[in-house]
Amino acid sequence: MSASGIIFSNIHDNNIPELTRLRTIASVPFACRYRFIDFTLSNMVNSNIYNISVITNYNYQSLMDHIGSGKDWDLARRSGGLKILPPNITAYANPYLEGRTNSRLDSLKNVATSIGRITDDYVVLSDCDVICNVDFGDMIRAHQESGADMTIAVKTAELTPETAHSTVIFRSDEGGKITEVLAYPNDFSGSADIGLNMIVMSTAYLRQMVLEASTRGYSSLSRDIIGRRCGYMNYRIYRINGYCPSISSFADYYKHSMELLTDPTARESLFGVKNRPVLTKVRNSTPTYYAQGSSVKNSMVADGCFIEGTVENSIIFRGAKIGRNATVKNSIIMQDTIVGDGAFLNCVITDKNAVIRDQRMLAGAETQPFYVSKGKMI
Amino acid sequence: MYKKQECVAMLLAGGQGSRLYTLTEKTAKPAVRFGGKYRIIDFPLSNCVNSGIYTVGVLTQYQPLQLNEYIGNGQPWDLDRGQSGVMVLPPYQAKSGADWYKGTANAIYQNFNFIDRYDPDYVLILSGDHIYKMDYAKMLAAHKEKGADCTIAVLEVTLEEASRFGIMNTDEDLRITEFEEKPKHPKSTKASMGIYIFNNALLRRYLEEDEADPASSKDFGKNVIPKMLADGCKMYAYPFHGYWKDVGTIQSLWEANMDLVGEQPVFDLRDRDWRIYSRNYSDPPHFVGEYAKIANSLITEGCTIEGIVENSVLSSGVKVCRGAYIKDSIIMSGVTVGEGATVNYSIVDDGAVIGAGSTVGRTKASGEKITVIGSGISLKPATDVPGGEMVDEEWLKSQED
Numbered sequence: 001m002s003a004s005g006i007i008f009s010n011i012h013d014n015n016i017p018e019l020t021r022l023r024t025i026a027s028v029p030f031a032c033r034y035r036f037i038d039f040t041l042s043n044m045v046n047s048n049i050y051n052i053s054v055i056t057n058y059n060y061q062s063l064m065d066h067i068g069s070g071k072d073w074d075l076a077r078r079s080g081g082l083k084i085l086p087p088n089i090t091a092y093a094n095p096y097l098e099g100r101t102n103s104r105l106d107s108l109k110n111v112a113t114s115i116g117r118i119t120d121d122y123v124v125l126s127d128c129d130v131i132c133n134v135d136f137g138d139m140i141r142a143h144q145e146s147g148a149d150m151t152i153a154v155k156t157a158e159l160t161p162e163t164a165h166s167t168v169i170f171r172s173d174e175g176g177k178i179t180e181v182l183a184y185p186n187d188f189s190g191s192a193d194i195g196l197n198m199i200v201m202s203t204a205y206l207r208q209m210v211l212e213a214s215t216r217g218y219s220s221l222s223r224d225i226i227g228r229r230c231g232y233m234n235y236r237i238y239r240i241n242g243y244c245p246s247i248s249s250f251a252d253y254y255k256h257s258m259e260l261l262t263d264p265t266a267r268e269s270l271f272g273v274k275n276r277p278v279l280t281k282v283r284n285s286t287p288t289y290y291a292q293g294s295s296v297k298n299s300m301v302a303d304g305c306f307i308e309g310t311v312e313n314s315i316i317f318r319g320a321k322i323g324r325n326a327t328v329k330n331s332i333i334m335q336d337t338i339v340g341d342g343a344f345l346n347c348v349i350t351d352k353n354a355v356i357r358d359q360r361m362l363a364g365a366e367t368q369p370f371y372v373s374k375g376k377m378i
Numbered sequence: 379m380y381k382k383q384e385c386v387a388m389l390l391a392g393g394q395g396s397r398l399y400t401l402t403e404k405t406a407k408p409a410v411r412f413g414g415k416y417r418i419i420d421f422p423l424s425n426c427v428n429s430g431i432y433t434v435g436v437l438t439q440y441q442p443l444q445l446n447e448y449i450g451n452g453q454p455w456d457l458d459r460g461q462s463g464v465m466v467l468p469p470y471q472a473k474s475g476a477d478w479y480k481g482t483a484n485a486i487y488q489n490f491n492f493i494d495r496y497d498p499d500y501v502l503i504l505s506g507d508h509i510y511k512m513d514y515a516k517m518l519a520a521h522k523e524k525g526a527d528c529t530i531a532v533l534e535v536t537l538e539e540a541s542r543f544g545i546m547n548t549d550e551d552l553r554i555t556e557f558e559e560k561p562k563h564p565k566s567t568k569a570s571m572g573i574y575i576f577n578n579a580l581l582r583r584y585l586e587e588d589e590a591d592p593a594s595s596k597d598f599g600k601n602v603i604p605k606m607l608a609d610g611c612k613m614y615a616y617p618f619h620g621y622w623k624d625v626g627t628i629q630s631l632w633e634a635n636m637d638l639v640g641e642q643p644v645f646d647l648r649d650r651d652w653r654i655y656s657r658n659y660s661d662p663p664h665f666v667g668e669y670a671k672i673a674n675s676l677i678t679e680g681c682t683i684e685g686i687v688e689n690s691v692l693s694s695g696v697k698v699c700r701g702a703y704i705k706d707s708i709i710m711s712g713v714t715v716g717e718g719a720t721v722n723y724s725i726v727d728d729g730a731v732i733g734a735g736s737t738v739g740r741t742k743a744s745g746e747k748i749t750v751i752g753s754g755i756s757l758k759p760a761t762d763v764p765g766g767e768m769v770d771e772e773w774l775k776s777q778e779d
Contacts, residue, residue: 031662031663032662032663033662033663033679071453267662267665270662271662277660278660278662279660280660282454282658283658284454284653284654284655284656284658286413286414286415286647286648286676287413287414287415287676287677287678287679287691287692288664288676288677288678289639289641289675289676290672290673290674290675290676290677290687291641291673291674292641292673292674293673294672294673295671296666296670296672297666297667297668297669297670298666298667298668299665299666300663300664300665300666301663301664301665301666301677302663302664302679303415303663303678303679304648306648308641311666315663
């Protein structure tokens with residue numbers, strides 16, 4: 001069994017417009033030192049998937065900077081390894097500008113040549129909006145054993161009309177065969193299997209699907225392919241029971257970040273899995289310094305920080321500086337942010353390189369954290 | 379093919395570091411951990427790269443497994459290069475016989491085949507047991523400017539300390555007139571730092587002569603340097619100003635680690651213009667719990683802190699359980715300090731487990747010596763380790779008896 005990976009780095013960008021103004025969803029910072037794509041890349045590498053294409057369509061400078069040659073994931077290889085596939089701008093209009101739902105299939109059409117060159121038997125397609133530590137090997141085995149044409153990872157969730165709107169619901173029979181697809185329903189509540197945007201299929205099936213999508217003008221994978229064909233094709237669900245939040249809004253981002261502090265099992269199931277480390281770009285920071293008089297409680301802190309003040313229930317990224325007598329509560333302080341002496345922050349998210357000047361007081365609410373954009377000085 | 383390099387660095391990393399006792403039982407001294415996420419060898423290697431020297435031979439001999447693994451292909455220091463880069467040079471078996479490295483000079487002599495590939499004009503000799511940041515390019519520029527045959531980096535020490543070092547007596551132009559190894563009555567305070575630049579052709583001649591001399595102990599400081607001086611070679615001192623520490627003893631290793639701690643530390647690694655690179659592993663961020671208290675300490679990735687940490691340096695993946703108390707200590711990678719345990723004025727090596735309620739070491743104020751817990755040692759709950767003990771397997775056995 002050998003498999004290739006295809007990662008979509010832009011899909012769902014619109015879900016967190018604050019954090020994706022200058023980056024792809026794949027490169028949104030998360031948990032002190034990671035980017036969303038680190039989880040997807042690590043899951044693939046930890047499942048012995050070493051031929052990975054990352055499809056990018058716009059805003060991908062930060063992503064390129066982050067993954068570089070791929071060497072931090074052992075993906076800088078002569079044969080295979082990491083391949084970044086930017087848009088083919090001269091040959092196609094950019095379908096991404098038209099809307100969110102038609103993206104995946106159009107992206108695949110764009111890279112049809114590259115798909116043609118895949119020599120592995122199977123392909124794992126994945127977006128970057130789900131944070132988890134899973135073994136794709138298990139999923140591929142389940143796919144092989146069931147003889148499915150396509151296997152789609154799902155989790156069971158309780159939905160309200162508000163949350164259901166950003167999900168794709170898969171209904172299946174007792175054996176797990178998909179019978180109906182509800183894409184982005186407007187009015188749904190109750191328990192349902194929602195898609196995690198991780199799909200396994202054979203390379204041959206993928207090629208045929210892309211070819212057909214091109215000839216018939218299909219553009220939505222869930223609606224035009226899975227939804228139309230599930231009656232007569234063998235599409236199956238694969239339930240993931242562990243910790244796997246999908247980040248589909250700014251509030252979600254905040255909530256699931258904070259979950260890492262309040263829920264030890266969330267931390268364990270992401271970072272404590274034996275032989276499945278989450279890999280990321282190495283930055284060569286120094287260890288973090290805690291000054292005399294600093295007070296840090298229930299927080300996650302990366303390397304390279306300098307902490308003189310008080311930090312509670314917060315996530316502090318690499319190279320951040322928390323000034324003397326400053327208080328940071330329930331906040332997410334991203335890379336190289338400077339919080340001045342005596343500043344007070346509650347429910348605040350500061351993006352990279354932000355500067356909060358001395359004595360400033362900023363507060364948001366848990367449902368609506370106050371956001372300070374990249375490089376901004378307040 | 380290999381490209382000519384102006385200067386090739388040869389890093390002597392074969393030393394046992396016997397005065398570090400149990401810390402170097404299973405690893406060579408240059409591979410000893412330092413400052414939370416570094417190893418001693420990161421300093422000369424990073425200095426080389428930051429000075430624009432990209433060809434480095436690392437001579438290993440004693441317990442090289444960890445060191446070889448750590449250096450690998452040199453990627454963390456950007457030394458994974460096609461036409462130069464880092465190369466580990468162990469002793470080898472030649473047609474005419476097999477030899478261990480008999481001394482620092484012999485180690486270089488045996489590796490002229492490596493140096494010759496790059497046809498260098500200069501050879502820089504470094505050792506793998508000092509902590510410092512130094513621009514070797516400036517030293518090389520001084521060497522060329524003086525038209526020297528050999529340049530030796532020197533550090534100003536106090537007159538009292540001078541008897542512990544090799545001391546260079548120089549004229550006003552810094553030309554070395556006399557070299558004294560650990561003099562009882564030092565005439566100068568310029569101590570050799572063990573960093574030499576030689577003109578390649580001359581070095582080769584002297585090493586060949588030294589090799590042929592059966593009375594020689596094949597050492598730069600004892601044999602080669604005095605011989606060159608006696609022959610009237612142009613040898614200059616290159617004064618270095620800045621932090622430099624020999625971490626050859628438990629006490630100095632502890633001190634050097636502590637020099638990193640503080641708001642304005644004695645030795646600052648946060649300077650982004652002269653970064654110290656190291657091999658980073660994929661540890662998650664560290665987590666500080668509800669009841670933790672950390673003051674004046676360095677904490678590295680992968681740690682979980684639930685107890686109290688003061689004036690200490692914690693390496694990656696250290697677990698400090700609730701009620702544990704760590705003060706004035708160096709805790710290396712993957713150590714677990716159990717509930718309610720106390721660690722005072724100690725160095726705890728990789729993977730050791732301090733059982734709940736144990737007491738390791740005595741307070742610094744008590745005047746007792748530093749306590750050392752060897753790598754992988756597991757202390758049962760409520761063990762008491764007095765100050766100044768070196769805990770290894772034998773110590774544990776002696777306790778059982």
